[in-house]
Amino acid sequence: MNSKILRTLEYDKIRQQIAEYTVTENGKKLVERMKPQSDYARIDELLDETQDGADILRLKGGIPMPKLLDIRMQLKRLEIGATLNGKELAMIAKVLRATNAVKAFFRELIDDEVALQRLYDLNDQLETLPDVAKRLLNSIEGDGHVTDDASSLLKSLRRQIENTEAEIRDKLSSLTRGSKSKYLSDSLVTIRNDRYVIPVKAENRGQFGGVVHDQSASGQTLFIEPQAIVDLNNRLKQQQLAEKEEVQRILRELSALIAPYTNELSENAWILGRMDFINAKAQYAHQIKATLPEISAENDVYLRQAWHPLLNPKTVVRNDISLGKDYQAIVITGPNTGGKTITLKTLGLIQLMGQSGLFIPAAEESRIGVFDEIFADIGDEQSIEQSLSTFSSHMTNIVDILKHITAQSLVLFDELGAGTDPQEGAALAIAILDAVGTQGSYVVATTHYPELKAYGYERPQTINASMEFNSETLQPTYHLLIGIPGRSNAFDISRRLGLPETIVQSAQQLVTQDSQDLNEMIADLVKKRHDAEEKQAFFKKHLKEAEKLHHDLETGFEKFERQKTTQLDYAKQQANQIVSNAQEKADQIIADLRKMRSQNASTVKENQLVDAKTKLNKLEQPINLTKNKVLRRAKNRKEFHVDDDVLVKSYGQRGVLLRKIDDHHWEVQLGILKMKIDTDDLEKIKVDDQPTTHANVSVKRSSSSGLSTSLDLRGQTKEEALMSVDRYIDSALLAGYPSVTIIHGKGTGALQQAIKQYLSTNPSVKSFNYASPNAGGDGATVVNFK
Template sequence: MNQKILETLEFRAITEQLKNYAETALGQQQIINLQPSTDFQTVQQQIAETDDGAQIYRLKGGIPLGSLENIGPHLKRLQIGASLNGRELADISRLLRTTTAIHRFFEDLQDDEVALQYAYEIVAELTLLPQLSQTLRRSIDEGGAVLDEASTTLKSIRGGIHQLSDQIRSKMDNYTRGSQSKYLSEPVVTIRDDRYVIPVRSEYRGQFGGVIHDQSASGQTVYVEPQSVMDLNNRLRQQQMAEAQEVQRVLAELSEALMPYLRELGANGEILAHLDFMNAKARFANDMKATRPVLNAENEVDLKKARHPLIAPEKVVPNDIYIGKDFQCIVVTGPNTGGKTITLKTLGLIQLMAQSGLFIPAEEESQVGVFSNIFADIGDEQSIEQNLSTFSAHMENIISILRQVDDKGLVLLDELGAGTDPQEGASLAIAILDHLGTVGCYVVASTHYPELKVYGYERPKTVNASMEFDVATLQPTYRLMIGVPGRSNAFDISSRLGMPESIVTSAKTLLNAESQDLNNMISDLESQRKAAETEYLDLSQQLKEAQQLHDDLESAYHDFFVARENQENAAKEKANAIVAKAQEKADKIINDLRQMQLNGANTVKEDQLIAANTKLKNLHQEPTLKQNKVLRREKRKQVLKPGDDVKVLSYGTQGTLLEKVNEHEWQVQMGILKMKIATDQLQKVAASEKQAPTRQFATLSSSGSHVSTQLDLRGKRYDEAMADLDQYIDAALLAGYQQVTIVHGKGTGAIRTGVQEYLKNNRRIKKFSYAPASAGGNGATIVTF
């Protein structure tokens, strides 16, 4: 990216604002060095990192870095063998503590399952040095002073210094509080030349003996070290020198301990600076109300309500700016002070911000490109030193642009062709735009020349635009209107300011017909645009209201059906509770009847018991399922016809349809039984289900094409029954059944005994046993292969 564009579009004003949000010195340095990138992947990653910072700021208030100094110079001093002072060691200690805190902070984010795109990878590069951090924290305080715990020797020396100081002060107090205090200028103890002294009146300087270390400016007071404390002061001084030597030894030892970790310390500093940079970008975006831009690989720019970031929010006018999809060149026409220059700068500066990984001052889902370079010729660049005219300065700049631009570049040209003869300037402007169109780059050019309005209509991939002007107030609105060329408002403005109508009319007659037609056409287009915009806003409001009504109705519809289902289910549950109690009593009665039958009472028939049980079970109501549409669709598939295999839901067994009795009942063959079954108790059996018995003692009738899971030998002679049994076992094995039922009845017991003997001697039989009492008891045998 050329550096001149950063100055022209005031990009450094953005970085100066951004720098105020950084907490660390290295983070601020990264911002100072910030440059727009021209690599798509790099820009994509930088924006994603800013998004990570924005998410952390939203959830946690930002990354807790605190103030950190640049430790780079400290590490360089260590590399050349120098020892660090206490303040420098405190800076490194603070960095190590921050490293641990940041690592723990991001672990907590991961535990909370906060999704971030790159931040976790960045933090993973940090190197934790807990032992080194503990050593520094124990030895150096926040201000860089060496602590007593740095070494046992230092702690002992400082203890001795404290004792000597107490002894000296105790002796000196005798002078300030005793009878000799009258010789003092004031009763205080002070220090001169690192020794304890008292202020003595000049005429009594010999009263205490000792050494005079200083005197006042007036000469009325001398500062005397009394003879009685000289020895203590000497010993104190020796201890202080020993303390200084021990402190230097500790600093050298700590500096030596850092030597193996210079690379890790430097890397940690860079990583924390990068996190600070991310955090600063997020906070800056929040205060600016900026949003994440969407990168478009085809360089299709679509800025929604874009604002110039350096204009106060209460003054800036948002604009929709788009280029690259349907056109690659915008020609903006209109009068001065209408906002053309600001519009060009807004587009260029937002692009620089996005390509630097920053969020942009525009609405959500705004698109930006990644241009190979951005060029601008904006403002009066007349060079007095080079003795160039305004036109010459612009031409030199444009010539430089033409030499460098490619098909991925963005060119911003303000007042193209201005500063020379209008006819020549317009021709030159058209030729420059044609050349840039041949290159294939993206261009936004502002101009006064009416000839370029026609150019905007005639050239492919080129569109006219203008800045709106309110004739009623004689003020620009600073709104960009793409697709509508600007028109001169000189006649309207003159009339409103009081220009005689005759003069205005005369001026209009002097205007050539072509220009007049063009102005009329622009006026009509502008009127149509305003009408369309009004209609659009009205329709948008109607659509919003209709959508709200639709949402309300849909919500009410859903609430109605949920409430109805809840009421139905509650009623059915209440009914089921009542039926359950009756079922218990009925089951007891039926079991008693069945037991009577097994004991020899033949007055109760099996089909009568089944029918009674069915009526009781039909009282049970199933709750309505929410997926009733699916159930209704499945029910439509259950088209029954004679010969179909069905599952009888009330018995939990399978049978074959014989004929339809009426609209609500079918005659069903279930083993040896023929019964009338309600249609809603029948479920058609799919082909894949026919071979899989649903109950261990289920009965299926033979329908010609398959083997039943039940063989009925009742009423047959013994030999015939044994032959049928042998054939049936073979057929059942071939059919792949796991289990079958042999109905032999009770009678004399001959067939039952024969069946039992046959099953004992057949190696293919795994086990067999009598059926449950409810399924025939010892009148049937269940066989498992």
């Protein structure tokens, strides 16, 4: 389509409204590139995709799609051997994560037997790359942070860094809380030049030794690295450099891992963007209550109750517009401000939307055509720069249109021939319409020239139309009346204003009777054709409803048959149980009879016993569960796949399936842990697009805050215990706990003493005492916060 028609009919505003529903950058780009198509098969394909999106939106709330950035630049850098940073790798990991989520979503749709026309094929083009996805998931968090699990060396280095930092804090705490604290400006520890320092009063700089790294603005405070921690800071710096080098090595390794799959990743990102685009089209259609149009290859356009999508749907007037079947040209006459221009724009914009694969703002059973081009001359486009008047501007546009129209074009003229002498303008309008008709193009033109009314009568495949005018209120109703030429309504208005009836009747006698009869005949024919179209739509709608009802009845009957089979099998099972119990009793009776026979041989005969046993055995009926579709479907629903998101029920934690160990166990990634979990303890869940975080403190979770009111340190070393206590107290303060219990055991008393020393230096601790005898005694300490 030519760009001018898109601007004239405000097609970009439709794009902008659809773009608001996209969540991926590729989806937004596809909206920006969206344009009307002129190939019937392509339009049909695009409408099928929108219909699939609308069905998924109605049944499942839409295709699950997280916010995704464009990764094309990152993939290009990989192709030339560059190393990506953590955030760039996280962007790619998110695309793979979304790919797995979408694949799982479509597996659910297949399980639910949801019928789609195009999107299953599109989904099949996605590549999951399970090995790459697993490696990225284990190594990179959502914010680009490289996890401890990325390599054993990185985990070891970070543990060393934590231990060194803890040792530095211990030494600095002894300075800030001890006898030398009086030499400090403040009892706090800070960092300057990536090294731990303390604020010392300038006059006391010699009390701690070490290196001065900074001073306050007033010069009264010096930030000194005490001599006692210089070696520890040096060690920490070396460990941090080693950690940075290992992170860079991991990033290089991950970049090299991804590099061979740039084509697959690019294709995945494009497909996800297309699904996002389809989601957006479906949501926009739902928002404006648009419907799926039929497509007429013969350009038989029939829009039922159509309205302009950019106007307020609560107040906009809806019109039936038909073109192409009985006539290829419509001439809309009548006074200004009656709605002629908005009718032209409604027809043109709806055609652009339908040919773009969008649902249209019209009632169901509406039809659109397939035009190779749509041209419009609408509005006042006079140009001061080019010294063009309104008439000249219109003529320039019309000349250009006449050069390009074909038999498959739609032309929209607004106020054709306006801006010049009425007699000459009307003649030009007629000649232009004849020229368009010669080319076989479809045309809708508005005019206020009465001479064009006769044109509508005389020319083949041409019909008059007008905008309805209420003679009672003397106001336009904005309803389109096809087949009825515009009237001045002078007779009705004159009556309302008090002109004597004799004068009005005399005027009416001067109007040609043939003209009035022709108007009435055309109006009657148009009304009958409209009624026929409406009846066809009515019967078609009820046929669809009947077909749907038939399908629902078939589905219900199949469900009934399945339930009947299930109930019969259950009844047989119960009956078999009864028979089994009866057999046990019968066997006992027979045993008693045999015993009696052994005592008295003439009492019971053996053949009688065998006959009785045979009859009892025949009572049991076999159960055949192989034909039970419900059980088979339930089994298929429970099947797990690699990279599925699952809930480990016993832990209440979310995890990801890594591999199937055997028929009853899976290996599951739970945060930084890999665990062997029984299949019965797993449950499929939907993907949560929140970044995974790993807690460093092992505490029991409660239903309210998620943090236990007690911390068990038994079995930990002194250093590990102090780090755990430090983090645990921070978490307890954030949770708002007034007190907590620290379980350290009795043992040699070393750990107990270290905990006591730490608590005495923590500014947030109000008091601490041993627990009550029934709560652990001196093996536990109750800590009260300020």
